Amino acid sequence: MQRGSDRLSAHRDDEMKHELQGLLRSGHPTRTEEWHDPEPIAEDDPEVAYGPVTPSRAPSLLESLRLELARNLTRGAFPAGPRELARGLRREHAPESLVERVEGLPHKASYATVQELAEALTDAR
Numbered sequence: 073m074q075r076g077s078d079r080l081s082a083h084r085d086d087e088m089k090h091e092l093q094g095l096l097r098s099g100h101p102t103r104t105e106e107w108h109d110p111e112p113i114a115e116d117d118p119e120v121a122y123g124p125v126t127p128s129r130a131p132s133l134l135e136s137l138r139l140e141l142a143r144n145l146t147r148g149a150f151p152a153g154p155r156e157l158a159r160g161l162r163r164e165h166a167p168e169s170l171v172e173r174v175e176g177l178p179h180k181a182s183y184a185t186v187q188e189l190a191e192a193l194t195d196a197r
Contacts, residue, residue, distance in 0.1 A: 133194055150184055
């Protein structure tokens, strides 16, 4: 007879060993819900344009400009022309240099997204 501070019976102890046997042999969880597993990469996923922005690679001019525009403009600002976008940037207290660049775009142009606006600004340089 075993004496000590054992909280479980010998039968329950053997049962628990049996439940953990798969986990101990496989080296990974065996009783997990499917939604816990990370989703594998699909073959038809698009490639990221320049790869992830990492500390070793500084963001490009287009990425920096797009980020600055996204900080100051909302989705509701689009589609719009340069005059409306410049007004929106001023309302959000964007840097004056950015507002001037937007005002310098062709007045008849219209931009549907931040990406289109950023590309137009980088092409205008």
